Amino acid sequence: MPITITVASGKGGTGKTLVATSLALSLPEEVQFLDCDVEAPNSHIFLNPQWEEEFPTGLVVPRVNESVCTACGECNRVCEFKAIVVIVDKVLVFDELCHGCGACSYICPVDAISEIEKPIGIIRRGTGVNGIIFLQGLLNIGEPMATPIIRRLKREAIKDAMVTLRDAPPGTSCPVIESVEGSDFTILVTEPTPFGLNDLKLSVGVCRELNVPMGVIINRADAGDDRVQAYCKEENIPILMEIPLLREVAEGYAKGVPLVDILPEYRDKFQELFENIQREVRHGRG
């Protein structure tokens, strides 16, 4: 049964990539790994892919043919993002605000709007350790729109791969929503601190909004209080694993060594965790 699991966290530095890469390395199944953290991808450091392909990707933005435009203002009215504005008889397009939705060109009564693809980043494909199929999106520096490149990354993924893992960007904004959307299960990585709990609550909100089942991994589990556990119990969210704060893990991570290479006993733990998720997803699919 093909399954897609997203690993997310409400904020950076909680161990999301540590978990995602170790899970990928622990599974005997064919794994496809999507690094959706397109502003700062770093999973490749742990999975060491040999790049086989690289191609640009872009965002479709409008261009107005002034000789046809009647300055009717319809495009201005339909654009939710204020990315196309009519001032007197001139139409201005602000590419950096445009989401590429195409509504303006659709609505234009005189077909004055065409579309061009503006490059915003690249997609890379390669093969990592253990034959992991690895895809990475890389947003150009200064580009504000991460979501279109994540959407493209998802489109480029092999549809019938047995296991697809997505390493989401940190936070709870649009790029995270795009990463979580369409997955069968989301692992939320957090830490037992007030900040960790606050960000976890926001991430839980995203999963519930998208109707994606979830479970929690507490990283540095012995370095805080038990409020995350209490919250998960109250909200009926399973705690899938607790990873203690260990100096050798932190040191290894800083050098690009995956958790499961430092503590090989975690391979079995991640495999068991995966089987539990698989059961839950199967149960949910009926």
Ligand code: SF4
């Ligand atoms: S909808 Fe078309 S005709 Fe109207 S202002 Fe926009 S570009 Fe011009």
Ligand code: SF4
């Ligand atoms: S494509 Fe969408 S976001 Fe971009 S200018 Fe047109 S309506 Fe606005």
